[in-house]
Amino acid sequence: MRIVILFGLILSISFMSCEKVIDVSLKDSEKLYVIEGILTDREGDCVVSISKTKNFDDDNIFEGLGDAVVSVTDDEGNTTALPEATTGVYRSATLTATTGKAYMLEVNINGQTFSASCIMPVKVKMDSLYVKEEGFFGETIKLANVQYEDPVVKGNNYRFIQYVNGIKEKNIFIRDDDYSDGNTSTITLFTAPDEDEDEIKSGDKVRVDMQCIAPALYKYWYSLDQGASGGSNSASPANPVTNIEGGALGYFSVHTVESKTVVVP
Template identity: 40%
Template sequence: MKKIVIYLYILAITASISACEKVIDIKVANDSGKLVIEGAVTDQAGQTIKLSRNVAFTSTNTYPAVTGATVSVTDQNGKVYAFTEGAAGTYTNAALTGASGQTYQMNVNTGNQTYTATSTMPLKVALDSITSADSDFGGKGKKKITVHFHDPVATADQYNFLLFVNGKQVTRVFTVDDRFTNGNDINFDLRTGNDDNDQAIYAGDNVTVQMQCIDHAVFTYWFSLQQQGTGSGPGGSVSPSNPPTNITPAVFGYFSAQTVQSKTIVVK
């Protein structure tokens, strides 16, 4: 099977990605106090939905929690899973384990307003391995991480990746679809930036990659953040810009039914 190597150059992200997806016009907001919802149902036990409020683009990334909300997820059979608030703004359910092919609806009620979103969990595509090599983009001794997997030919697939270096999440967004690589063996490079928010990778570092198989609406959300070069990975802070959301009425954030899997290596 033909192998495809995908090079992701963050500083030239618009040029490199626009060949795969139309350019999305992103309006950058400098206001504050808007609701942010970060929700996911995975194929692992235990689910989390986080509620917060955004801050101005010029402010520090401290996002006030939204407490006292009523949060639930309903599966396609009509079973409702209530989420309980633990830490401020963090709502969890330990009983729900998602499954590929199933559709889930999130319901959030806060401030006398109900917000809903639906997402269908794709089939899981196996993460074969992750490797490290000398980076051809960056300083001396810097390494890049490459994820290796086989994209199935029968479906349109979208992927999102989280990168952790020595236990700390890199804030770059790494997302890709199979529009031009359907059915191929994929080698996808994850390169960290040179700014203060990202971590360079060197020999001896402990690196973990989480691979998420996501639906198209959620891919569009992450792609738009990747396109503008923001540092907002899932599980981290949401950018104060307004990428396309699958939540109604529209707020910042997303709701994703996704498969997850991880691999860890020591960089050589």
């Protein structure tokens, strides 16, 4: 539901609004651990990154935190240790996830323990990826579309990541089957022309990763997008609903991945 954004656009079109950078003095606060854990059905994707929060006025270089003990255990009790690959980044080159199985992430750092668990969802195939022109407030813009067949059982959740000429787009594209269960579904990866992203042009290479994600992760991405992106649409910004226990920010997602690439005609 991007109605609010549309309202915003209409407002800025209708009235002479003006934007400026201001100084806001924000209090420093306690630093929290940030854990980003990913496990997929593809070898080499399993990676856990650990960092900390910073003050608003600090720079955006988030250094990884080393010396953590990281492991993933499946519901049959098989534990895989994730050694540190580069500072703060812990990897397993071989670990993959199987549909229906639960995986538990455990992170020990400086005497603190964080854990999270996630069940690998059913894989849904990406049937096609194509770029189509859409009218938007009178302009014509090129947008990527993904088509897939949603399974008849309710509870499928998807996330799409778009790369244009190898550059990852910032928008979070998620979709559930709340209103479209069991249907041939198309999602338009909608990027408004005034957003920071470059518009898609003829000749561009568009790649889309389609992930089948767990319901808890749908909620995470939804609430991250609504509440933590710094925008002003939400009445009450808040931290996203995480599946990590122990007081860290971030998430642990076990999901399927499928990529397709098209060259824009």
